[in-house]
Amino acid sequence: MQYTFNQDQWAWYDFKEGQEVELKGLLEKFPACHSWYEDVKENKSNFLELNTQTRGKEYIWGSLVYQQDIDKKEDKKVFHFYISKEFFITFNFDFNIPESDKAGVHGQMEQAEDGVEGFFVLLGEILLSYLNRIDGYEENLHELLWKMKERNNLQLLEKVYENRHELLVWKNLLIPITELKFIAREAYGEEIRKKPEYSRVDTRVNRARMLIEEYQQEIDTMIRLEEVVSTHRGNEIMKTLTVMTVLFTPVMAWGALWGMNFKIMPELEWQLGYLFAGILILVSTLGLYLYLRKKGWMGDILKGKKKDSFFE
Structure with a gap:
């Protein structure tokens, strides 16, 4: 399909898959872009090339991945292009942006x-679609930010990394x-920077970046916050296990002592031996607990986690 613009000053030749014969027919008229x-x-990835051998006849050509599915690597759209001042050619470009x-x-x-x-008008439209979708991403990120405060778990961390991958x-x-x-500036010098469409693309690129x-930065901050919270909780768990082990030391120690099978053990003949052993274990455990509490080694392990709190 051929479109002419600005009183036939330049043209856009747009070819779809299945129109290779028509494309080759056009290329015969322009030997410079025949190869x-x-x-x-056959290219399925980004590729850019610049030819500046003839002053005033510079051209840019290559391939551009302009749509990519977030979840599937193979689900993407690539189009090929050839750009000069007199015309530009696109092949396999889908205008359903x-x-x-x-x-x-x-x-x-x-x-x-x-x-x-004219080609930069096309780039501007592609960038505009990116910006609109990035605006939608902002809403998802806001939702994720508050979910992290409400409920911090492995599933949420997985979601954070999915959002990071999308970025x-x-x-x-x-x-x-x-x-x-940058290649356009290299080919056509400072004059291209004065063009409104180039300026619009430049602004949209900077805005998107x-x-x-x-x-x-927000995602990285959320990940660092998650790491701090996880580290704190891990330390609390280890502290709790350590304190529980220490508190049960009297039980294990006295139990091990009276579980021995020596022939002569006077305590076995005591009428109140069972009561004495129970009281001794309770007193030892209570004394150890008070000692740990006085030293401040119990921390907050006996407190439940408050709702909507990262640490408490």
């Missing part, structure tokens, strides 16, 4: 001076677009 399709047609208006995009392209700026996916999608921005970095 482009052969180099990228969320919240994108095809007519509105064409209207923006009509105002673009050349094919390079890494967003960052991975932004990297090639950021590189495209800022949001991702801020959310990543």
